[in-house]
Amino acid sequence: MSAQLFQQYSQFEDGLIRKFHSHRFYRTFSQLTREQFIDYLLQIGVLSENFVKWYETAKLGMASEVAYEVIRHILRDEIPQNAPTHQDDRLYDLNLIGVSTERVRNVKPSEVTSKTVERLYELVRYPQEDYDLRIMVTLRIAGEVLVAEQYQHVIRYMRVNLGIAGSQSRFYFPHWQHDLKGAKVEGEPGHTDSFDKLLESMITDERKLEVAMDAAKKAFEARSGIHDQFVRKPTRFLLRTAGVAVALLLTLFMGTSVYQKMAKPSYYEFLASLPPGARNFYLDLEISLIERARAGIDVKNLHRIGTSKYASEVWSVWP
Numbered sequence: 001m002s003a004q005l006f007q008q009y010s011q012f013e014d015g016l017i018r019k020f021h022s023h024r025f026y027r028t029f030s031q032l033t034r035e036q037f038i039d040y041l042l043q044i045g046v047l048s049e050n051f052v053k054w055y056e057t058a059k060l061g062m063a064s065e066v067a068y069e070v071i072r073h074i075l076r077d078e079i080p081q082n083a084p085t086h087q088d089d090r091l092y093d094l095n096l097i098g099v100s101t102e103r104v105r106n107v108k109p110s111e112v113t114s115k116t117v118e119r120l121y122e123l124v125r126y127p128q129e130d131y132d133l134r135i136m137v138t139l140r141i142a143g144e145v146l147v148a149e150q151y152q153h154v155i156r157y158m159r160v161n162l163g164i165a166g167s168q169s170r171f172y173f174p175h176w177q178h179d180l181k182g183a184k185v186e187g188e189p190g191h192t193d194s195f196d197k198l199l200e201s202m203i204t205d206e207r208k209l210e211v212a213m214d215a216a217k218k219a220f221e222a223r224s225g226i227h228d229q230f231v232r233k234p235t236r237f238l239l240r241t242a243g244v245a246v247a248l249l250l251t252l253f254m255g256t257s258v259y260q261k262m263a264k265p266s267y268y269e270f271l272a273s274l275p276p277g278a279r280n281f282y283l284d285l286e287i288s289l290i291e292r293a294r295a296g297i298d299v300k301n302l303h304r305i306g307t308s309k310y311a312s313e314v315w316s317v318w319p
């Protein structure tokens, strides 16, 4: 029963992976300029810098010793005993791409990136109901599964756009290899699959399956949120486009004879339509008022000249 439930969970996860790649940002990823690509790498690098601290924080409070050990195993890979750490390797790859160490060391997390980090920590807050299950699913999705999917795009861009082969990479390519769902590293399960047996033992009934899927969805949303800063806001874009279209249509419409017929004529247009005698009567009233204003007798009504309101209020005559 549990194996079947885990299978259901795994299929749900596969759906999230497909959704991840359908993000507008990845559909046009290969068209990024080199500078946009670097900016993207530096912002997602902030999540990478937080990886060890986030895993260390998340595991504190779990009841399962097996779960602890799965996390510790991944953390040991992060800072191996006799080899460069993963952050050393990340710097190596960024230098290879042409980003200076100074630039890497002085990256300022954007507002969206900072919010993403905040959301990831919020997901591993303690205490929570079903803590072990929620934490393991959250770390697997946001720390392993989606990292591999994300780095697929990075590797492809490096190879196709920058001419850097996977074999030259020490960070993005090896990470993709060992984080990928279904991957084997020297015959052993990769990071994502190292959660399998444990999750299978945890998802024991329908309620637990719901919890796992809920945690996966929230981790997916938090981790994917970082991409929002790299695409134009569709609503803002649509509103701007719609605004321009409406303004254009309005301008065209105002030039048409239909509009001219629909629009209320101005006071002078009205006067122009009168027979000469009547028109002169009203024009004389205007001239009189202008002269009164010039002589300083009645300046307060000057702003009403040219309006029918003036004629009615000042002269008690309605045109």
Ligand SMILES: [Fe+2]
Pocket: 074, 143, 144, 178, 179, 191
């Ligand atoms: Fe990993």
